[in-house]
Amino acid sequence: MHLGIKSHLVVSDEEGIALKAYENDGVPFPRDDDGGVEAQRLCREWAARAVFGSSDRFSLHYQYTDTPAGSYFCFTYLEPEPGSHAVTFGVGFDDARLFRGRETENRRVSGCPDHQCCRIPAGSMAGQWSGKVVAPPRAHARIVGLLSPDPFPSIDLAEIYGVVDRHQNSNSPNATARQPTRRKPAPAQTTPRQATRRRATPRQANIGGKASKEKA
Numbered sequence: 001m002h003l004g005i006k007s008h009l010v011v012s013d014e015e016g017i018a019l020k021a022y023e024n025d026g027v028p029f030p031r032d033d034d035g036g037v038e039a040q041r042l043c044r045e046w047a048a049r050a051v052f053g054s055s056d057r058f059s060l061h062y063q064y065t066d067t068p069a070g071s072y073f074c075f076t077y078l079e080p081e082p083g084s085h086a087v088t089f090g091v092g093f094d095d096a097r098l099f100r101g102r103e104t105e106n107r108r109v110s111g112c113p114d115h116q117c118c119r120i121p122a123g124s125m126a127g128q129w130s131g132k133v134v135a136p137p138r139a140h141a142r143i144v145g146l147l148s149p150d151p152f153p154s155i156d157l158a159e160i161y162g163v164v165d166r167h168q169n170s171n172s173p174n175a176t177a178r179q180p181t182r183r184k185p186a187p188a189q190t191t192p193r194q195a196t197r198r199r200a201t202p203r204q205a206n207i208g209g210k211a212s213k214e215k216a
């Protein structure tokens, strides 16, 4: 912060789970009830997740992202090893002029933390697949998730239904191209088991919550 530039930094994994995070530029990180960012899933429109779908994923991925808190410019470095982490640094839109890559045409719109942005499946897809797809979360993600409660399902149903939907369409002789409509309002998909998990979650754990809110 010696240059007086407000910024954010986040290290995340391939599933978009934040492992370390810092901000003083107001970027709307997903947070648990105690303000912690670690173990929360980042928006699928953010550079930290978009980089994994990039055609040249091991080059620096530059991106502008419009969020409810304003527009940001970010660049993400993806470690080349399997199971690697994405390291994303970002600044507010006005400070992009100071950084290489500012001319990028990558631009996305994020509605998070509004869960209808990307956290729950679109209504049409949920209606087709709800109750027909079983996707148990990995054990470590579930354990960490218990320590840092996430108000939405611990598995990415929007992603899973999308995969199932594309698979069905590709196998159907009468398939027509269907575009996912993730931004349509959809009812919350909460199972009784998830509701129980939230009630039973201990409140005292806030791994990294203090650090993530620390100001430079």
Ligand SMILES: [Zn+2]
Pocket (backbone or CB within 6 Å): 042, 043, 044, 045, 110, 111, 112, 117, 118, 119
């Ligand atoms: Zn989102």
